[in-house]
Amino acid sequence: MHGFFGELVIILTASAVVLAIFHRFRLPPTLGYLATGLLIGPGALGLIGNREAVQSLAEFGVVFLLFSLGLEFSLSRLLAMRRLVFGLGGAQVLICTLAFMGMGLALGVEPRLALLMAAVLALSSTAVVTRELARAGELYARHGQLGIAVLLFQDLAAVLFLILIPALANEGDGLPMMLAMTLAKGTLLFAFLIGVGKWVLPRVFFEVAKTHSEELFVLAALLVALLAALLTETFGLSMTLGAFIAGMMLGESHFRHRIEIEIRPFRDVLLGIFFVSVGMLLVPADLLDRWPAVLGLTAGMLLFKTTLVAMLGRWLGEDRLTSWRAGLLLAQGGEFAFALLAVAGSYGMVEPAQVAVVAASVVLSMALTPLIVRHNGRIAAFLVRDRNPGPTAPVDLVDVSSITAELSGHVIICGYGRVGQAVGRILSREGVEFAAVDEDPVRVQEALLGGERVFYGDARRPALLHALGITRARLVVVSFTDHRHSLAIVRAVRERAADLPILVRTVDDRHRETLKQAGATAVVPETFEASLTLASHVLALLDFPMERVQQSVQGVREERYSVLRGYFHGQRSRITDVEGQELDVRHAVPLPEKARAVGRRLADLDLAKVGAEVRNVRRDGAGELDPLPGLVLEAGDVVVLFGTASQVENAERRLLGG
Structure with missing residues (x-):
């Protein structure tokens, strides 16, 4: 077997072996793919020669990464948590970007490249942090909510950085004008695609769903993602921006869950190839000569980002332990760093040698993240000298x-x-x-x-x-x-x-x-x-x-x-029966401080209008409350909804953002 297909077989075989090993040691799959790329790349065994073809295929992985992120992006959740998202998240991204950019300029890096690398280091890993928080049962703990709020803003910031990369790649003198034009085009395209998603796509997918053809449904979802990516690329913007907006468009429809399930195999395989291609950029021989820089940058990033988020948390009135725990969650670099580097590389902004130290530092920080997240309570307690940090996970046997x-x-x-x-x-x-x-x-x-x-x-x-x-x-x-x-x-x-x-x-x-x-x-x-x-x-x-x-x-x-009837759904639960009809589910919705439902009576929310039923309301200190029409909801309440997936989603939007 020769050529690209032979190399693809090598990539898939090596990935399967390495992922099996990483799974045994409970390490993130992302790191497994990166290790695979490092192993078979030119810096180690040198089994892959046609790196351009691999990069082309890997670009589809980035497109589907952003498409999946758009599906999971919740505008109502963003609005309900706006104080934390735009306050804590905005300050974290802005200060981190300026600080890392200043460091780059001090080291003699040109401004455009310094800004890019600063943006790369400012972002954290949404995938790893949310998975580890869910595994530890801390998604809805206070420090978990702070971390999720910052990650929401980072997702928005990543999209903004993707918009700006084509403008930054322009070497002319009119950079400010180019940035303004790029932002204007991005805003217009965003508005146009959101309009299409609200008034056109639901009808299209309704007709597709009526055919009960899984092949047609998958093809329609893939086509929407790729057409949106092609449209933004045609206007001189990043393909990934179009994929993200396409995901957002469909994420507001009740087809979201089915689309996510259907495209998951394509996304996971292509995204795996993308991370393999990133791993191929790492050359161990070069990194051995630069290991002090890699370790120094990794340690500096972990310490600076942890301390910054902790200080911002205290500024917003959070207690010391919660602030430090939130800071520890967000200390690492993230998968969007590689997406930004890949897009910048496609525009010729960076060379592999330039990204080696930064990419290696991000990889090392992500490798440490599961350990940090699992023990964030103990580490934070040590930092604030609290000898009674409380339970850190529901799997704590003492707990x-x-x-x-x-x-x-x-x-x-x-x-x-x-x-x-x-x-x-x-x-x-x-x-x-x-x-x-x-x-x-x-x-x-x-x-x-x-x-x-x-x-x-x-x-x-x-x-x-x-x-x-x-x-x-x-x-x-x-x-x-x-x-x-x-x-x-x-x-x-x-x-x-x-x-x-x-x-x-x-x-x-x-x-x-x-x-x-x-x-x-x-x-x-x-x-x-x-x-x-x-x-x-x-x-x-x-x-x-x-x-x-x-x-x-x-x-x-x-x-x-x-x-x-109805059950709490899990990662692999079906939400439709074999005939495509939606099954009843139960879903627990915690109410943040800025949620629309806070301070309102259940009757005023009129959730029955969207077909959902409130089964019960749980309140700290009061236990389970009867969902009477006159019950006034408070911040911190957990509302347990019952209905089909689409009914529950609509009701959740009413509770959080209207």
């Missing part, structure tokens, strides 16, 4: 033990997806205490905000089972679909509680005997239960004399269906 210490005779639910949540709701209705554990951080965070006793972690861990009170429990329910996962949990439970009943849910009964031999008390196959339901209807239609039994079963089912 889990303290929360479940009062439980006895409770039920432990392993797996809190749709089935696990249905079991939990029935137990709650009957007054039975339970504790649940799940491995989806998004689902756990949603359930925690909804007031449920759910923990993030691996139920196969003996220490976690002990912390959940396995020796005091009355029953264990295992609701995972993967029989190997369920089998491992059954064995772990049985080693510590020989007589504890274990109920296991499976898809079918193929592994029933294996699970029973491992110690499962009962195995409930879904297909078998479905066949029982169908059989009861068949017998009823055939006039069998079972009216009293059938009426009783039917009455229970009718009563339970309304209770079982």
Whole structure:
């Protein structure tokens, strides 16, 4: 095999091997791709010769990165958090950019390049920070909210920098005029594309969705992203700007979730190739000669950005511990640094040798980020000399033990997806205490905000089972679909509680005997239960004399269906059924200080107009409140919504920004 396709096979093979190793050590995939590029690039094994072709393919990865970011960008959330976003976020980006630019100018770097490198270093990693915060259950903690606010503004700043790069690449004397023209063109295109997204695209995607063709839907989404990118490039702006605006256009529609799911495979693979191409820019031999500069820049960036955000947090009235924790979250460089460098390289602004030290420093800081985020509470407590930092993550076993210490005779639910949540709701209705554990951080965070006793972690861990009170429990329910996962949990439970009943849910009964031999008390196959339901209807239609039994079963089912509908969605949850109809979901919405709903009655918000229902409202110090029409919402309340994905999204916009 020769040429580019042979090199593509090498890239994919090396990426698969390296990512498997990084996954074992729980390191971010981004770093795995960067390490792959460094390994197979010209600075190490030299397996890739046609770097131009790889760069061309990698550009599509940047386009889909910005498209995905636009899908997730929430204008209503931005408005609700505007004080923190524009105050804390704006000050952080402005001061960091000026400080790093001043440093570059002092070292003799030309102004255009100094500004570019300063912008690169001012941004943090949205992908890594949000993932680690979700994994630690700290997305909605105060320091997590401060970090998210700054990241929101950084996303806007990154788009602005992308607009300015073509103007900065102009070597003529009319730079101010060029900057003004570029901003004007960017503003006009933004307004035009937003208009198209509001009035044209929803109708187009509605017609596409009516065909029930997955291929046509995927093609339409890809086409929108690429056409928007082509339009902005035609006007002399960055393709990535068009992709971001296209994502924003579709992010306001109820097709957002499906689009995100459908394009994820394309985005992840192409984005992986992009990071591999960035890794190929790093030459270990050159970096060995410059390692003091790399370490110095990395340390300086971490210390300066942490201290700056902490000081700004204190300026806004936050306490010392929260301010330092937020600063630690944002200390690193981010993936947008590579996007900016790639776009600048396409305009000939930078050479690979010029970006080596900066790129290596960003990579090193991102490698340290998971460790810093996981222990941000302890590090901040040390910095402020606080010997009692409190729990830093819901998977802290001491924290889990303290929360479940009062439980006895409770039920432990392993797996809190749709089935696990249905079991939990029935137990709650009957007054039975339970504790649940799940491995989806998004689902756990949603359930925690909804007031449920759910923990993030691996139920196969003996220490976690002990912390959940396995020796005091009355029953264990295992609701995972993967029989190997369920089998491992059954064995772990049985080693510590020989007589504890274990109920296991499976898809079918193929592994029933294996699970029973491992110690499962009962195995409930879904297909078998479905066949029982169908059989009861068949017998009823055939006039069998079972009216009293059938009426009783039917009455229970009718009563339970309304209770079982809707679930907290996770990273991989489906929001539509096999026919494309939207499923009911539950979604917890925390209210920031500037949210539109704060100070208003539920009746004034008229959420029923968008089809959503308020299931409950949780308030610190007051617990769960009945969602009565006269209830006045306060900052910090968590509103649990119920409805289809689009109804819940519309209701969330009403709560946050109108």
